[in-house]
Amino acid sequence: MPLFDGRVLANTEIASDYYQMDFSWPTDVRAPSPGQFLTVRVSRTAVPLLRRPFGISGFIPAESHPADPPEAIASMIYWRRGPATALLAGLEPGDTLGVMGPLGVGFPAPEPFSVPILIAGGVGVGPILFLANTLAAAGYAPLLLLGARTASSMPRVNAHHHVQVRRSTDDGSLGFRGTAIDLLEQTIGVVSGRLEIFCCGPEAMLRAAHECAVRHGLPAWVAMEQTMGCGVGACMACAVRVNRPERYARVCTEGPVFRSTEIAWE
Amino acid sequence: MGVDLSVAIGGRTLENLVGVASGTYGYGSEYEEHLDLTGIGALYTKAVTMHPRPGNDVPRIVETPAGLLNSIGLANVGRERFVEEKLPGFAALPCAVIANVAADFPEEYAEVTAYLEAHDPNGALWGYEINVSCPNVKAGGVALGAVPRQVELTARLVREATDRPIIVKLTPNVTDIAEIGRAAEAGGADAVSCINTVVGMIIDVEARRPVLPAGTGGLSGPAILPIGVAATYRVSRAVSIPVIGMGGIMSAQDAIQYLLAGASAVQVGTANFVDPRIAPGIRDGIVAYAQRHNLASVSDFHSLLG
Structure with a gap:
């Protein structure tokens, strides 16, 4: 759980109210893996108070780009929806970002030779994009399904050329008309091979992805979200109901990624 | 000038x-x-x-103006796994470890304490903090900590179970917290800590229901600092045992308010979520303040308040 001050490198609106922030990541802090998250200290005042958790949407190791002194670059995609994220949206290149991370357990590697189907809605696009690009670089040919309400809320993302991106909008203004889950159903019907599902988005989408996976007998992994206190497993706040005797697991340390069958869907 | 930030509680010393x-x-x-x-x-x-x-249903926390409302529900592994899984790690920690004990009725506090005593022969635990804010099941769910004779009985039963320091953690959700502090002292407590969280509720107006499924929760954070300082001020004048102040401490300045109000020690809570490295900085800030004002130890703070 290293704490460090990152330096904002870019803070760009990538869709209506969706932003991508790139920031420096020290070389002595462990590199994140897809599905892991970080928490950000958004203010030095009592309002807003708590750190905010964000998924990591990309990572460029120090050895992959020139910088003096050497440093890595991490990215996160966030939705400006309240006072805390409005403060983040106001940061400019050169500003300091108080970061704690990488935290939590990320996505597992898919089975060799399987076809990963990645599905994201809302800010879930961040961790899923990181996973897609990581898998593509590792030799997989992932399918990336991005859902949004309408064209203007579809984030612009940089995907590896081995990632096949398909987009859906609820109103049909861009790509497939329907939800990302409708697109998932259609995709499962036409793609052959051993499929594995990875999902990050609103809980209703996670649940629908889980149910879809169960219907087709496919394994699915979901990244859960819950209001968080400490972020390191100490406060027991970010619980999620699981099918285990202890009833709850902590999103921050036992997750955020869980096998979808582990979750006790309400 | 050297500043002594140690505090003596029940025959032991926290450095x-x-x-x-x-x-x-x-x-x-x-x-x-x-x-x-x-x-x-x-x-x-x-x-x-x-x-x-x-633990309780989710969500368990919600941020409020300058505060944090929680309803965790005492989610924990229980005394047996505490002894098996947690206790062995304490000896290696560089700080004193004080077990916070919660229970449903006075005898149960003593039973949990006695169990920990019996399974900690090497003294990994420095002492015990008794959380009397839990609803008392046997007394119809009224918080045990709101009833002086229940607090006194609890302290007395726990006293019989251990010779190590006992700190009774007081709830602010009472009519007269000083009276509860006196009851803890009468029962044999070595110190009291105050305050536990303040009962609060936040309502989602669109859903027209409380945000926390439990309805109410416990409020912590900067919003409750003045409540904690006032409670510390009152309790420290009502008892002769040390008072450990807490509630909303985010800085050395906040902690110093507690010391001036009469606290002999402090606890930092919600601030750890914002910055887990904050406690050592608060200590350093207290030392700097003491040096600036020629204070040699914590007792020197107690006579300063005008």
Whole structure:
């Protein structure tokens, strides 16, 4: 759980109210893996108070780009929806970002030779994009399904050329008309091979992805979200109901990624 | 000039009066993996109960203006797994470890304490903090900590179970917290800590229901600082045992308010979520203030308030 001050490198609106922030990541802090998250200290005042958790949407190791002194670059995609994220949206290149991370357990590697189907809605696009690009670089040919309400809320993302991106909008203004889950159903019907599902988005989408996976007998992994206190497993706040005797697991340390069958869907 | 930030409680000494509050630092191991805990005086553990508790329905926390409202439900592994899994790690921590004990009725507090005593022959636990804010099942769910004779009985029964320091953690959700403090002292407590969280509620107006499924929760954070300072002021004038102040401490200035109000030690809680390295900085800030004002030890703070 290293704490460090990152330096904002870019803070760009990538869709209506969706932003991508790139920031420096020290070389002595462990590199994140897809599905892991970080928490950000958004203010030095009592309002807003708590750190905010964000998924990591990309990572460029120090050895992959020139910088003096050497440093890595991490990215996160966030939705400006309240006072805390409005403060983040106001940061400019050169500003300091108080970061704690990488935290939590990320996505597992898919089975060799399987076809990963990645599905994201809302800010879930961040961790899923990181996973897609990581898998593509590792030799997989992932399918990336991005859902949004309408064209203007579809984030612009940089995907590896081995990632096949398909987009859906609820109103049909861009790509497939329907939800990302409708697109998932259609995709499962036409793609052959051993499929594995990875999902990050609103809980209703996670649940629908889980149910879809169960219907087709496919394994699915979901990244859960819950209001968080400490972020390191100490406060027991970010619980999620699981099918285990202890009833709850902590999103921050036992997750955020869980096998979808582990979750006790309400 | 050297500043002595030690505090004596029940015949033992904490070398550093700044502790981290129960429920905000787990069992130490969660943070210790990554942070140096040497600047922390005492770690008050996550509550330990007779049996494991899964905790309350979610969401369990919600941020409020300058505060945090929680309803965790004492989620913990229970006394047996506490002894098996958590206790062995305490000896290696550089700070005193104080077990926070929660229960449903007075005898149960004593039973949990006696169990921990029996399974800690090497003295990994420095002492006990008794959380009397839990609803008393046998008394119809009224918080045990709201009834002076129940608090006194609890302190007395726990006293019989251990010779180590006992700190009774007072709830502010009472008519007269000073009276509760006196009851704890009468029962044999070595110190009192105050305050536990303040009962609060936040309502989602669109859903027209409380945000926390439990309805109410416990409010912590900067919003409750003045409540904690006032309680500390009143309790410290009502008892002759040390008072450990807490509630909304985010800085050395906040902690110094507690010391001036009469506290002999402090606990940092919610601030750990904002910055887990904050406690050592608060200690350093207290030292700097003491040097600036020629204060040699914590007792010197107590006579300063105008």
